[in-house]
Amino acid sequence: MEPSAFFKGKFTPLADARVSILTHALHYGTACFEGIRGNWNEEAKQIYLFRVREHYERLHRSCRIIKINLPHTVDELFRITVELVERNGYKEDVYVRPVAYKSSEQVGVRLHNLEDGFFVFVVPFGNYLDVGQGIKCCTSSWRRIDDNVIPARAKITGLYINSALAKTEAFENGYDEAIMLTQDGHVSEGSGENVFMVNNGKLVTPPVYDNILQGITRDTVMKIASQDFGIETTERSIDRSELYIADECFLTGTAAHLTPVVEIDHRKIGNGQIGPVTRKLQDVYFDVVRGKNDKYRSWVTPAYSKLVKA
Numbered sequence: 001m002e003p004s005a006f007f008k009g010k011f012t013p014l015a016d017a018r019v020s021i022l023t024h025a026l027h028y029g030t031a032c033f034e035g036i037r038g039n040w041n042e043e044a045k046q047i048y049l050f051r052v053r054e055h056y057e058r059l060h061r062s063c064r065i066i067k068i069n070l071p072h073t074v075d076e077l078f079r080i081t082v083e084l085v086e087r088n089g090y091k092e093d094v095y096v097r098p099v100a101y102k103s104s105e106q107v108g109v110r111l112h113n114l115e116d117g118f119f120v121f122v123v124p125f126g127n128y129l130d131v132g133q134g135i136k137c138c139t140s141s142w143r144r145i146d147d148n149v150i151p152a153r154a155k156i157t158g159l160y161i162n163s164a165l166a167k168t169e170a171f172e173n174g175y176d177e178a179i180m181l182t183q184d185g186h187v188s189e190g191s192g193e194n195v196f197m198v199n200n201g202k203l204v205t206p207p208v209y210d211n212i213l214q215g216i217t218r219d220t221v222m223k224i225a226s227q228d229f230g231i232e233t234t235e236r237s238i239d240r241s242e243l244y245i246a247d248e249c250f251l252t253g254t255a256a257h258l259t260p261v262v263e264i265d266h267r268k269i270g271n272g273q274i275g276p277v278t279r280k281l282q283d284v285y286f287d288v289v290r291g292k293n294d295k296y297r298s299w300v301t302p303a304y305s306k307l308v309k310a
Helices: 024-028 052-065 074-088 157-172 216-229 240-244 276-289 294-299
Strands: 004-007 010-013 031-033 036-041 046-050 094-102 116-124 135-139 177-181 187-190 194-199 202-205 233-235 248-253 257-264 300-302
Touching: 004 074, 010 074, 024 094, 031 052, 031 157, 046 074, 052 074, 052 094, 052 216, 074 094, 074 116, 135 157, 157 177, 177 257, 187 194, 187 240, 194 216, 194 240, 202 216, 216 233, 216 248, 216 257, 216 276, 216 294, 248 276, 257 276, 276 294, 294 300
Parallel strands: 135 177, 135 257, 202 233
Antiparallel strands: 004 010, 004 116, 031 094, 036 046, 036 094, 046 300, 094 116, 177 187, 194 202, 194 248, 248 257
């Protein structure tokens, strides 16, 4: 089956979905995006898309911030995405990438008097980080951008050079991921993940005002912790050294799922193994995203209207 995309208002072969080298968003980062997971359930022969509506509500908010007129409602985007995934027919985990962008083929820094475009594509996508064994992180020398520089609550493409610098610095120094601090030295987030620590069986995570993206997986884990285990989450500023003495630590994100952190800056977190709170949250989370937990069935959308053919 030839891969498909949704581009310029219609479904088209992915190979034909191309933009010009003059496209404004390519030169100035004037675009915003989302990442939506589709999780394959082998027993059901089904891909379950996770919290699609919430992702598109956030995309609309991002578009308002950088003055992009997104030409589709949340309901329309929902239907386009389900149809696109079904058209592609993958039998594995996938990643859906919708992008709204300044499509004018013009040179010049601005947001006004430019045309807007939109596309969506889907690609196979396995684990982004090691969710089974846990990962090693470093504190990045690159600080997280402030809201009055580039709004961190929006998924703006140009913003992610900040993340790319931190990620590559971590990789080149032998780590799996970076943790960035705010300008005043508080923990903000990873290069593409929210940060949680566990102390005395409770969750602590940085607040919105520490320049985090309000992650949908972050919200998911907080709700599972509260509703399934009676574990409340405190949102407050976190000092770097607090992470070193946490009982447990983990990252959350659409790409990262719920990834345990077992070491930060050459210091073991807890006993250097995946902790009990992290483990039980992981177990529920992965059942939820694969459509195996009826309690959270409203969060998942089956992409295939009929069984996928072998």
